[in-house]
Amino acid sequence: MTIQDRNISPAPIRQLDEAAINRIAAGEVVERPASAVKELVENAIDAGAARIAVDIAEGGKVLIRVTDDGHGIAEADLPLALARHATSKIDGTDLLNIHSFGFRGEALPSLGAVGRLTVTSRAAGAAAAAAISVEGGAIAPPRPAALTRGTVVELRDLFYATPARLKFLRSTRAEAQAIADTIRRLAMAEPGIGFTLRDLRDGDARTVLRLDAETGDLFDAMRARLSRILGAEFAENAIPLEAEREGVRLTGYAALPTYARGSSQAQYLFVNGRPVRDKLLSGALRAAYMDVLPSGRYPAAVLFVDLPPVEVDVNVHPAKAEVRFRDAGTVRGLIVSGLRHALAAEGHRASSTVSGAMLGAFRPQEPTADGRPRIYQMDRPSPQARAAAWTAQAPAAPAPAPMAGFDEPSARYAPPDPPAAPADPAPDAHPLGAARAQIHENYIIAQTAEGIVIVDQHAAHERLVYEELKARAATRSVPAQALLIPDIVTLPAGGAETLLEIAEDLAGLGLVIEPFGPDTVAVRETPAILGQVDAARLLRDIWDELEGTGGDALKARIDAVLSRMSCHGSIRSGRQMQPQEMNALLRQMEATPLSGQCNHGRPTYVTLRLADIERLFGRT
Incomplete structure (x- = not known):
């Protein structure tokens, strides 16, 4: 269909008026109330303000007021401040050497084009303050005003001049949350400035956010x-x-x-x-x-x-x-x-939230019917009761067999001293303490100076092996052990080809493979650090990991391979460990970076302070 068929004639090209230009520009700069708040707060920061207060109503759709104690604007400059592309931040000769937030001179004109804007300011050293208003792009002349210092920018009825934009705004709550998030982001970068956000509802001012200026380095x-x-x-x-x-x-x-x-x-x-x-x-x-x-x-x-x-x-x-x-x-x-x-x-440090979650999972004994916790006499025993308890709980000394000719032993039998046990490290000598027990053949219980540590032996050793493999791989010094009989491994379709593409890199990691037929490879050497390993399972896991990394860089793919290798070379769950082994694992964790989490990001240990444990038992 041609233009003539549709009976449409080309329209002449015309220059848009200033009001239309400002409304179009406002659509780019001011997307929502949070955008307006961002522009105004950044102007206050550029003005050297030490305290900035933001008041909003109806999520900023009805009112946005930003008050600062910066250097202010001179009365003669107020009309120019509302003109497009008028700014004091740059002179226009260099658009790259910008040291301020604002530099385009678009914020105030754009806001004035789509809302009712009033700027009240008193420049430093000025005898009086002045105010200027703009409504839908129409600027009124400056007038005298009352203000001690700084600037107050008040924007009412945002987008009243462009009603279609109001339909695209979200709920009042969502817009208010967006404003709060904007102020938080700006406040993070300016800890020396105080920020306040208030929500005005039915004549009341509810403080949503208050951040006092921080001191120190x-x-x-x-x-x-x-x-x-x-x-x-x-x-x-x-x-x-x-x-x-x-x-x-x-x-x-x-x-x-x-x-x-x-x-x-x-x-x-x-x-x-x-x-x-x-x-x-x-x-x-x-x-x-x-x-x-x-x-x-x-x-x-x-x-x-x-x-x-x-x-x-x-x-x-x-x-x-x-x-x-x-x-x-x-x-x-x-x-x-x-x-x-x-x-x-x-090093081995892990987040405190892991311990907090563990404490939250504990369930102390239920309170009594009246809602109060149970109180036990043993919690605060008297000295006499404590002495009697120790006497009653002392192990009974075994009596010797009667000697021939005697009905009763003439003296008490003293058992021989037990054999000396190997000395354990002192609990307060190391950050992760001294191993005291292993439970469920997977978790090591260690005593520290301030509480206990529970270690997942497989996850912890997996990180240790991974870090050692990475260090050796960086120097191409991963020792390999040759297999007397090569393992023949059949992989899913395409698996062998994927592994053979990086066979040279795998050889540098101590894993030597060769093609052996369709979707089949022969494993001739494995990394010595892994000990005895199921080659078929290892190759399948490596292939799965490579498929998961997709087209990532080779470094990421090699790290994925090392991660899988370390899993196969780690202490498995279900293995009983001797005290010397458990303490050696703790010491190695303390010396290894990132040992607070395994290769998959899970924590390797949790810490419980003695005070938290006592709180669970009502001893506080």
Whole structure:
């Protein structure tokens, strides 16, 4: 069908008016109330504010008010502040050397185009304050106002000038949560600034978020701020990061692998203090935790990447949520290596949430009918009762057989001293204590100075073997043992071809295979560190792991192979261990990086403090 058939004539090209241009621009900059809050709070931060207060009503759809104590805006500059592409942040000669959040001069004009905007400000040193209003793009002249210092930006009836946009907003609760999340992200990067978020309902102001300014050095202030935002649990299980390479600096906190989350919502990434959502940074974070997290689990981290502004382009997204690095490889390598070194430095440490979950699974004895816990006299025995109890519980001394000619022994029989047992390490001499028992042929019970440690022997040894294999593989020094009779292994369709493609790399790991027919390989050598191993089962597991990694890089595929090998070379569940073996395993765990979790991200041990155990028995 042609244009003539549809009876449509081409329309002439015309210049859009300023109001239409502003409304179109607002659609890119202001997607929802949270976007407006982000722009206004960033302006307050750029103004040097020490305290920022945000008031909202109906999830920001009815009212958004941002108050700061920054340097303010001069009365003569107020009309220009509402003009498009007018800014004090840059002079336009260099769009790469940007040191501020805002630089385009689009936020206030865009908000004024789709809502009722009022800006009240008093510049530092000014005799009085002034206010200016804009409604649907129409700007009123400045007028006198009352304000002691800083700036107050009030936005009412957002999107009233573009009613169609209101239909795309979510519920009031969802929009309010998005605003709170936006403020939290900005507050993470500015621990020295105080933030307050209030929700105005029916004349009442409910404080949703209050973050006082933190003091101290960078890491102390950051840790305190993150503890308030993400919770004390994150702060307890996070490790500080500080690394630098070629002018790029990485700081922040990353959680232990055993504190993994079920989604990536606990990942916060910042570039030069600006919160971003960048695939490069997210991928580097995922790669750093690659062999310490199970499938479907995500690390929790707050990472700050700082580099010269000319090395990163922040002008690639309307909301400035994405960035582009000039040398992306250096940034990615710094994140991966910095995180891995920090995690390795923590050694055997595991998250406190594992112990907390274990305590939560315990069920102490039910209370009495009146709801009070049972009280036992033995909990606080008197000295006389304690002495009597010890006497009653003392083992009875065996009496000797009567000697010929005597009806009763003339003296008590003293049993011989028991043979001296081998000395165990003192419980307070090592972080993981001294082994005391093995239960169910899989769990080692160790006593520490502050409580007990329960170790999963198979998971712990699996990590130890894995780390040793990786260290040997890095130097191509994995010793192999030749099989007297090669094992012939038949694999599923395509399995043999997949393994033979990396046969040279497998040989470097001590596993030598050769083709032996359709979907069949011959295993001639196996890694000596694994001891006796079921070659058929090992090859099938390696093939499964390679299929799971898909087209990942060779390093990831080799690590997957090593992970499977270590599983086959570890102490199996059901094996009884001698005390010397158990203590040797504990000492090796203390000296091995990442020994707090196995190759699949599961914890290798849990710690129970004596105070927690006593609490379970009502001794507190």
